[in-house]
Amino acid sequence: MSWDGYLDSLQGYAGGPAHCERGAILGLDGSLWTSTNTAKGLRVSAAEAQQIARVFKSKDFTQMQAGGIMCEGQKFQFLRDDQDDGFPYVCGKKKGAGSITIQATKSAIVVGLCPESGQQGNLNKGVSQISKYLVSTGY
Numbered sequence: 001m002s003w004d005g006y007l008d009s010l011q012g013y014a015g016g017p018a019h020c021e022r023g024a025i026l027g028l029d030g031s032l033w034t035s036t037n038t039a040k041g042l043r044v045s046a047a048e049a050q051q052i053a054r055v056f057k058s059k060d061f062t063q064m065q066a067g068g069i070m071c072e073g074q075k076f077q078f079l080r081d082d083q084d085d086g087f088p089y090v091c092g093k094k095k096g097a098g099s100i101t102i103q104a105t106k107s108a109i110v111v112g113l114c115p116e117s118g119q120q121g122n123l124n125k126g127v128s129q130i131s132k133y134l135v136s137t138g139y
Contacts, residue, residue, distance in 0.1 A: 006034070007038070018117070019120075024044050024111040027109070028105075030051075052071075061078070064090060069102070074094055074097055076093060078090065078092050084128050087103060089104070091124065093120070098113055100112070101114070105131050110127050110134070
């Protein structure tokens with residue numbers, strides 16, 4: 001199964017690349033499900049994916065609150081964590097790099113990056129829609 005097609009849907013639900021520049025889907029085990037070498041794919045390192053998965057699996061976000069959210073070698077300031085239909089998500093921001101939204105499902109993690117000029121609220125909607133779809137299909 002190719003997971004890269006979900007990145008098109010993620011951008012579409014978010015309102016286009018103005019609000020979702022790139023994205024990724026990870027396994028809750030820290031594996032990378034989408035390609036990192038496509039124009040729409042986030043370049044999440046294996047270590048970053050493992051760290052994100054550990055935090056979401058434990059549902060303890062204190063590490064991200066204290067140390068930020070690492071993605072593409074950049075540290076995003078942790079803004080908040082919350083729940084959407086019982087599934088946790090976090091939001092972060094880095095001046096000059098934009099904002100990031102990450103949401104877990106039963107077995108996947110959806111990550112979206114909003115450019116500095118975009119609206120993170122739109123990105124949140126896109127990440128939420130993909131997450132809900134994955135939950136509806138058993139992921």
